[in-house]
Amino acid sequence: MPMTPGLRKSVLAAHLTFSVGWTGTVVAYLALGVSAVTSQDALTVRAAWIAMELIGWNVIVPFALAALSTGIVISLGTPWGLFRHYWVLISLALTALSTIVLLDHMPTVSSLADVAREADDADLAGGLGGDLFHPGVGLLVLLVITVLNVYKPRGMTRYGWRKQHEQRKVPQPEQVSSSK
Amino acid sequence: MMTIQANITGNGIAVLTIRSVGSTTGFISLGLRLGEFLLRGATKLADPAPYPDSNSDTGVGPGREYPGIPRWVKAFGIVAVVLVLLVAIIIFIGGHTSPVQHGP
Numbered sequence: 001m002p003m004t005p006g007l008r009k010s011v012l013a014a015h016l017t018f019s020v021g022w023t024g025t026v027v028a029y030l031a032l033g034v035s036a037v038t039s040q041d042a043l044t045v046r047a048a049w050i051a052m053e054l055i056g057w058n059v060i061v062p063f064a065l066a067a068l069s070t071g072i073v074i075s076l077g078t079p080w081g082l083f084r085h086y087w088v089l090i091s092l093a094l095t096a097l098s099t100i101v102l103l104d105h106m107p108t109v110s111s112l113a114d115v116a117r118e119a120d121d122a123d124l125a126g127g128l129g130g131d132l133f134h135p136g137v138g139l140l141v142l143l144v145i146t147v148l149n150v151y152k153p154r155g156m157t158r159y160g161w162r163k164q165h166e167q168r169k170v171p172q173p174e175q176v177s178s179s180k
Numbered sequence: 181m182m183t184i185q186a187n188i189t190g191n192g193i194a195v196l197t198i199r200s201v202g203s204t205t206g207f208i209s210l211g212l213r214l215g216e217f218l219l220r221g222a223t224k225l226a227d228p229a230p231y232p233d234s235n236s237d238t239g240v241g242p243g244r245e246y247p248g249i250p251r252w253v254k255a256f257g258i259v260a261v262v263l264v265l266l267v268a269i270i271i272f273i274g275g276h277t278s279p280v281q282h283g284p
Binding site: 155 | 244246247249250252253256267
């Protein structure tokens with residue numbers, strides 16, 4: 001269903017905000033992850049893990065869900081569609097996959113944050129380990145999605161091609177009225 | 181006095197004619213063949229996007245046969261498969277990537 005221009009701009013603004021916010025927060029999470037890995041200070045390691053849990057559940061997860069849902073809404077409300085163009089389809093798949101991996105990974109982060117809260121300083125100073133793989137790959141995927149959304153490389157799916165020809169065969173209301 | 185005249189012929193060739201009247205050289209004519217691809221480009225730029233404010237020009241032109249999967253999608257897929265295999269190998273060799281194993 002086509003959106004009105006005002007609604008389309010509102011949803012687009014929300015989608016951009018959530019998407020860029022998601023990327024920015026992952027960068028902050030990555031910085032905390034690096035601190036958790038490299039620091040020999042127990043207080044820093046403990047604080048990093050607690051902050052990673054808080055940022056993960058309170059910011060990254062809501063932003064991911066919001067970016068995914070607003071992306072779906074704006075795709076369905078514009079001529080791009082959800083399954084018609086490869087760049088939209090790939091962006092949707094990568095966003096959905098990233099969200100699923102995030103939701104699957106966050107309980108592990110919570111477990112590690114609990115360990116960091118309860119562990120002795122000596123244990124933490126020895127290193128609790130870090131979480132660089134997930135945010136690193138996640139950031140790479142988010143950047144790929146951003147590039148796809150900005151450049152919008154051409155190429156229709158077979159479904160999109162078929163739908164386009166079906167729409168051309170159906171006479172538009174203006175054409176019907178003008179032919180009478 | 182100098183006059184400049186621009187014409188586009190039926191076969192898509194732009195001709196620019198410069199005439200100098202009253203001078204000793206008499207008549208100067210210069211034709212520039214810009215090529216069909218430039219003319220096509222100009223025509224395409226002139227077409228308004230369906231939603232110009234949202235950059236929603238889907239760039240879909242007319243055609244009857246499905247042109248197939250674009251090259252960039254194939255390249256993207258190959259790179260993605262290679263990366264996934266690489267990650268799988270790293271996980272298989274080096275154990276799990278997270279300091280704590282995922283629950284059952």
